[in-house]
Amino acid sequence: METIQTMVVTGYRSFELGVFQEKDPKIKVIKKVIKMSIQQYVEEGLEWILIGGNLGVEIWAGQVVLELQKEYPELKLGILFPYAEFGEQWNEKNKQLLEDLKTQANFVDAVSHSVYTNPSQLKNHSKFLLSHSGGAILIYDEEFPGKTRFFLEESKEFAENNSFVIHQISMDDLQNTFFDDDSV
Numbered sequence: 112m113e114t115i116q117t118m119v120v121t122g123y124r125s126f127e128l129g130v131f132q133e134k135d136p137k138i139k140v141i142k143k144v145i146k147m148s149i150q151q152y153v154e155e156g157l158e159w160i161l162i163g164g165n166l167g168v169e170i171w172a173g174q175v176v177l178e179l180q181k182e183y184p185e186l187k188l189g190i191l192f193p194y195a196e197f198g199e200q201w202n203e204k205n206k207q208l209l210e211d212l213k214t215q216a217n218f219v220d221a222v223s224h225s226v227y228t229n230p231s232q233l234k235n236h237s238k239f240l241l242s243h244s245g246g247a248i249l250i251y252d253e254e255f256p257g258k259t260r261f262f263l264e265e266s267k268e269f270a271e272n273n274s275f276v277i278h279q280i281s282m283d284d285l286q287n288t289f290f291d292d293d294s295v
Contacts, residue, residue: 114156115245115276117189120145122168122250122280127257130167138171141250144280144288145175148248153183161189161240164197164212166205168250168259173212187217193236194223237262241269246276255282 122141130137145168149160160176162169176188190213192198198209213219222239223232240262241247247266251259266277 113245113274115152116157117159117161117244118149118152118157118276118278119161119240119244119247120149120169120172120249121163121165121247121262122172122259123255123257124165125167125170127255128167140285140288141168142171142175144250144285145172145248146179147288148278148280149175149179149186150183152246152248153179153186158185159187159189159217159244161191161244163236163240164190164192164209166201166208170208170212172248173216177212177215188212188215189218190216190220191236191240192219192221194225194227194232195221196226197221233261234265237265241266241273241275245274246278248278248280250280250285252281252283 125131128137128141149157149172160172162173164170164173173188173190176186180186180188198206201209222236225232247262249259249263249266251257251263253260263277263279266275269275270277
């Protein structure tokens with residue numbers, strides 16, 4: 112099995128999980144699962160985590176990568192926005208979360224350098240992420256639909272003709288982590 116050097120991390124947006132406060136206990140569980148998943152791949156040679164910058168799993172994954180860099184300085188964070196001025200319409204608190212990540216990331220750019228004009232920019236973003244990575248860690252469960260469904264469908268289609276690992280984490284996986292660990 113060849114080493115995966117770059118992986119995308121995506122999943123539910125915070126509002127899809129009903130998470131509206133940074134102190135929500137769900138974040139701790141999700142970050143723990145992300146950390147365990149990323150560590151597994153880093154031990155096997157993973158070098159880059161790519162995120163799109165969405166509020167929720169992607170922001171939390173970025174924060175986890177920054178924490179992991181203390182232990183694994185070779186691990187890098189890339190933020191690839193789907194379009195220019197991504198997040199500009201967010202409230203100040205959320206803008207600050209994104210800004211903090213951007214200033215600490217190893218690479219920041221946008222796939223489309225124009226502001227949002229149509230859904231094809233989102234599709235092109237997904238295609239770019241898929242073609243520039245060897246796998247994806249998705250916190251997504253088909254029983255609980257959300258926007259990540261589109262990326263999962265595109266990932267499955269991409270994996271049919273390419274060497275691409277889909278590491279999917281379900282709601283049951285999250286619940287098991289919560290109940291298995293007293294520290295969460």
